[in-house]
Amino acid sequence: MSALAEALVDLDAVASNVRAITSVTGTSLMAVVKADGFGHGAVRVARAALRAGATWLGVTSVTEALALRDAGVTAPTMSWLHGPNDDFGILIKSGVDIGVSTTTHLHAVADAVHLLGVPAMVQLKADTGLSRNGAAGDDWPELVAWARKYEREGGIRVRGVWSHLVDADLPGAPELSRQVATFEEALRIARSAGLDPDLVHLANSAAALSAPRTRFDLCRIGIALYGVDPFGATGPGEFGLHAAMTLRTNVINVKRVPAGTGVSYGPEHVTGAPTTLALLPLGYADGLPRAAGGRAEVWLGGRRCPIVGRIAMDQCVVDVGDLPVAIGDPVVVFGPAEGDQSPPTVVEWARWAGTNPHEILTGIGARVARDHLHGRARTS
Template sequence: MSALAEAVVDLGAIAGNVRTIASVVGTGLMAVVKADGFGHGAVPVARAALGAGAGWLGVTSAPEALALRAAGITAPTLSWLHRPDDDFGALIAAGVDIGVSTTTHLHAVVDAAYRLGLPAVVQLKADTGLSRNGAAGSDWPELVSWARKYEVEGGVRVRGVWSHLADADVPGSPRLAGQVAAFEEALRVARSAGLDPDLVHLANSAAALSAPRTRFDLCRIGLALYGVDPFGGTGPGEFGLRAAMTLRTTVVNVKRVPAGAGVSYGPEYVTAAPTTLALLPVGYADGVTRAAGGRAAVWLGGRRCPIVGRVAMDQCVADAGDLPVAIGDPVVVFGPGQGDGGQPTVAEWARWAGTNPHEILTGVGARVARDHLHEGTEMS
């Protein structure tokens, strides 16, 4: 039985984006495939990115990292957010680098390494101004001191030092230079403690594309990997990235209604004139967020048709006007179109919902089928 909606993922676009970004940055790339590859499918995205030249994979959690290993992916992988009681032994045994931000976590990782009889490979994270994860400046000297002690004793290998940026997507942000300076100071402290990391990385997608000083040895690419302009553009942007996901469905009911017809719950929308309403079997459980109601549109019958009335969990309604719409007609919710009057893009949906594209992509629900197209495959 077929799904009511599908997310078509163009793995050729993923590969092309890796090559495009690599040509700009001139460093190694870490493909960030957390949250099931931003909703695109972590395993197929990882394979496409690695095949196109990415050297690393990045995930948030131990289960995400171990799922990649279970799929047979052996590429260098960094997992960076953990509880102190996580099963670090499983990560060590799987050859996954462990992001460490506190001495509490470091001690737990080393305990697991000693129990296993294998050194843990860690990457120490400094907080350079995001005030989220990472060791604060006052805690950093203690963390690197303990890491060096454990390294000498054979409990760990410190492969990397890294941090994360707060607003690299804001052109001219004064915070960026301050974070780079704080990162360089964290590196100085780490090296003064005797550490000699192989990898130093700071840049996310936006910084990788626009701030050469942040590139160091490796750039972590998330949103740009999936073809979305990290600076908020609603079209393909100046870098030539290609959006990888198209969310599409079909019309499941059509009705002609008079002026004054209420649409969906409330009703919050009442038709101003006779019109044709097309029922779409996608709602907020599928990624069509309620927050975009009254502003969003879909591509139906060769033009944009507005979503009208309140978006429900499983369905929403498009106002097709006088288009000759029929049950079974294809609908594109968002795709790699040009925006600005063509097929809506995920960036436009983010703007309509008052959020970022990350939330729209990761919000595409599990009941939406994923169809992965390999490089050279045409989408029907």
């Protein structure tokens, strides 16, 4: 390990997760690889997911879509978060479907079509209650009407109609049923206007696994693709998901200290007895949330040991008690259980930090090397 820390990404776990989810949904899957594949590496995750049976890729920007195309990934891809002045022409030329939520964006796509002389594939998004992107109320029939006009003129093809859910990770939440009903009405309006989308999709990871009414033609899989149970299980859970990332480092300093020793800034932690402190070269610039200090643990010396004191930008301190720890000893910050190792999971880290696993995974910094494994061997 040449870097001070590394994130091992198990591409076989990604593939296994695709197969496990498909066995539940019985639908096509869109592998969501935005934010550099939730910090795992978008291109390599995309390839692994496609090999395992995913049929679509999902990203949120022109930059992310082009990174896939530049790497030779030609699979159907949708990009759905844009400014009205984005370069829609390059998305059209690259064969990327454009998620459209407003008439302003739709007109901009139509203008790009006019300049290029090449038709565009769009997927219209309805706002069914999240109050973020998507068209709601009277804006939806207007968007649909304009889309149908452009479709009749031959410049735009509406390939999909879709939306996103509010709280599908809370099974039985009443909002889910309301959103499904709102989405079905939006779909009825679109079809009544003459649109005939090939793809209708609503389900995210949680809904795909637990709410059959939301599955339609395609399920968009984000966090579950990376082996995190959307309902909070810390292991494979009932769906057999396997964590794809292991974050690890090595001890870079060790010192024996007496009782009453302050640790890190503040100090917010003072040792209550003689103990050994191990220094790790990972901090909040590398993705360890400062808020997790005093609660988080790592796997070191064959057991879980607590992080004590404030997590700093580049480092943190672990209290190992009387363990015979030495400089260079391996540390697992989070990852799946293997053999007799039971390191913390990314779900636990999220709880310690008061956030979600998505933020932990996407927050792993650029100083942390990524090593991708396939069949437990590194891939380029």
